[in-house]
Amino acid sequence: xxxxxxxxxHKITETGRQVTLACHQTWxxxxxFWYRQDLGHGLRxxxxxxxxxxxxxxxxxxxxSVSRSNTEDLPLTLESAASSQTSVYFCASSDGAAGDTxxxxxxxxxxxxx
Amino acid sequence: KNQVEQSPQSLIILEGKNCTxxxxxxxxxxxxxxxxxxxxxxxxxxxTIMTFSENTKSNGRYTATLDADTKQSSLHITASQLSxxxxxxxxxxxxxxxxxxxxxxxxxxxxxxP
Numbered sequence: 001x002x003x004x005x006x007x008x009x010h011k012i013t014e015t016g017r018q019v020t021l022a023c024h025q026t027w028x029x030x031x032x033f034w035y036r037q038d039l040g041h042g043l044r045x046x047x048x049x050x051x052x053x054x055x056x057x058x059x060x061x062x063x064x065s066v067s068r069s070n071t072e073d074l075p076l077t078l079e080s081a082a083s084s085q086t087s088v089y090f091c092a093s094s095d096g097a098a099g100d101t102x103x104x105x106x107x108x109x110x111x112x113x114x
Numbered sequence: 115k116n117q118v119e120q121s122p123q124s125l126i127i128l129e130g131k132n133c134t135x136x137x138x139x140x141x142x143x144x145x146x147x148x149x150x151x152x153x154x155x156x157x158x159x160x161x162t163i164m165t166f167s168e169n170t171k172s173n174g175r176y177t178a179t180l181d182a183d184t185k186q187s188s189l190h191i192t193a194s195q196l197s198x199x200x201x202x203x204x205x206x207x208x209x210x211x212x213x214x215x216x217x218x219x220x221x222x223x224x225x226x227x228p
Contacts, residue, residue, distance in 0.1 A: 035218075040220060041220060042118065042203065042217070042218030042219050042220050042221070043158075043203075043218040044218070045216070090157050090158075092157070102148075102160045102163070103160070104157075105157025105158050105159070106157050107155070107156055107157055108155070108156070108157055
């Protein structure tokens with residue numbers, strides 16, 4: 001069965017370190033998204049990609065970067081981790097434009113920056 | 115700024131009872147509205163999607179309604195089960211500047227108790 005997987009599921013890192021969260025999907029979807037989920041906020045879009053070599057900033061992109069070298073993977077990098085980036089991160093993929101078709105979400109990565 | 119507000123924030127009901135969750139939005143121009151279910155420690159999973167012309171959509175014991183005039187939606191759960199315990203997220207999409215933007219509500223946390 002097709003799926004979308006995130007790794008690691010939990011990560012603790014120190015302030016200032018570079019961290020990369022992995023996202024891998026076997027749906028063969030062109031569109032992939034990274035969100036963060038914090039208490040009191042809805043999921044907020046960090047970065048998204050509509051295909052290989054395409055990346056776009058979302059509403060909370062500062063301090064994050066992504067790259068899309070193939071269809072299956074969209075790794076999220078925190079350049080220099082900050083305590084404000086402690087959050088649960090969700091990767092998603094979809095066949096069509098954001099909102100137009102169902103997005104399939106990974107199980108999330110809980111990141112703690114100490 | 116587009117907003118999606120959900121009420122109540124949390125809800126506890128007895129197994130077998132019905133409940134209704136509310137979603138009010140200010141997103142414009144409206145494209146579609148989706149309800150997601152998010153189990154603890156998991157990513158959201160889509161339950162229903164409605165476009166402007168649809169008033170109601172069912173998925174098993176879940177029935178969503180949409181009033182595009184008042185910009186309100188509700189999710190009704192019939193004969194609740196313990197497995198319905200989850201957060202329910204309302205997500206509204208709009209077309210702005212030629213591309214779709216998705217706004218997530220903060221969710222209603224439902225607990226079904228025996």
